[in-house]
Amino acid sequence: MSTLREVLAAHVRDGSVPGAVGLVARGDRVDVQAVGTADTGGGTPMAPDSIFRIASLTKPVTAAAAMMLIQDGRVGLEDPVAPWLPELRSPMVVRTPESPVDDVVPAARPITVSDLLTFRAGYGFPSDFSLPAVVPLFSELKQAPPQPRAVPAPDAWMAALSRLPLLYQPGEAWLYNTCSDILGVLIARASGLSLPEFLAERLFEPLGMTDTGFAVPAQKRDRFTSYYRAGEAGDLELVDAPDGQWGSMPDFPSAAGGLVSTVGDWCAFGRMMLAGGTAGGRALLTPESVRQMTTDHLTPAQRKASGLFTEGQGWGFGGSVDVERTDPWNVPGRYGWVGGTGTTAHIVPATGTVAVMLTQVEMTGPRPPLTMRDFWRHVAGARTT
Known part of the structure; x- marks a missing residue:
């Protein structure tokens, strides 16, 4: 079986990525490998503490923050969101997913906190990005890929969202991404703190996640990697x-994909989850909160419909949950997610594993690239192809 370093180095050699940092932790055994460089110029070597835009690896962190508010008694899992998000008090829904945005009916019931956590509020991406009610998520809400400087402040963003119809009735379908950003606004309004302040106070500082946040200060930029996408000619274009864009705090700190972090910082978060919400003798989450986050909440039909993103696996709060072994790396109960900037992280409760791999090349679509799949095979002990 290939070593972690060999798995990562193979993709640097073939030009898929300029560099990568991988971490696999099981108990006291931690394997961290950094290969390649932080940019295509071949200058700064990648290091274990290199900082990356982690994109949707932000989502599990956001879900944990929401569970803290629920534990505090400030919000309830089945509460309607309207007291904190009055813009969503009376949402409208397109008559069919293919209908124009002005062909709408009233929502059958209020949107709840649970709907946001499970991505079933009615807002977000289905398999078909061209549907009339989906297009404004890109054009008006700047939903993907991460672009911190382009997104308006939370109140303006929510006002724009309130003018868009739901694609499905609340609770009816799993849709990707938008619910995490809405959840971030709810966390800020319900807590009385900005989202960066709440995450820093309740998660990052207790866990020692010193390099995680929504911006990279000047004194840390020598460790911050460049971000690329594949060009038409097969080369890498600087994004x-x-x-x-991450040089200063954005007006809209995206709870769906705005964080930067390191493999060590995300590992600290993952280990807290494996320990039932406890870190350093301090309970940040209850075991019940962790259980809810890492339990599949989708129906079989919803799992099948979300297959473009989750490939038929389940969804907990803020991350995918494996429910069956359809690939060598799938283990029932494995919880985690991928980021569109080329990142992936998960925990495996059955083996006490935290696995994180960070690269700096944008995914070309929802299907994870071979770089990630080879990493997952390595973590699972399966042969890399």
């Missing part, structure tokens, strides 16, 4: 440099 964002270390002094670019």
Whole structure:
């Protein structure tokens, strides 16, 4: 079986990524490998503490923050969101997913906190991005890929969202991404703190996640990687440099994909989850909160419909949950997610494993690239192809 370093190095050699950092932790055994460089110029070597835009690996962190508010008694799992998000008090729903945005009916019931956590509020991406009610998520709400400087402040963003219809009735279908951003606004309004302040106080500081946040200060930019996407000619095109969009705090801190972090920081979060919500003798989450986060909440029909994103696996709060072994790396109960900037992280409760791999090349679609799949095979002990 290939070593972690060999798995990562193979993709640097073939030009898929300029560099990568991988971590696999089981108990006291931690394997961290950094290969390649932080940019295509071949200059700064990748290091274990290199900082990456982790994109949707933000989502499990956001879900954990929401569970803290529920534990505090500030919000309830089945509460309607309207007291904190009055913009969503009376949402409208397109008559069919294919209907124009002005062909609408009233929502059959209120949107709840649970709907946001399970991605079943009615907002978000289905398999078909061209549907009339989906297009404004890109054009008006700037939903993907991460672009911190382009998104308006939370109140303006929510006002824009309130003018868009739901694609499905609340609770009816799993739709990707948008619910996490809505949840971030709810967390801020319900807590009385900004989302960055709440996450720092309740998660990042207790867990020692010193390099995680929504911006990279000047003194850390020598560790911040460049961000690329594949060009038409097969080369890598620069999307964002270390002094670019993450150089200062954005107006809209995206709870769906705005964080930067390191493999060590996300590992600290994952280990807290494996320990039932406890870190350093301090209970951040209850075991019941962790159980709810890492339990599949979708119906079989919803899992099948979300297959473009989850490939038929389940969804907990903020992350995918494996419910069956359809690939060598799937283990029932495995919880985690991928980020569109080329990142992946998960925990495996059955084996006490935390696995994180961070790269700096944008995914070309919902299907994870071979880089991630080879990493997952390595973590599962399966042969890499």
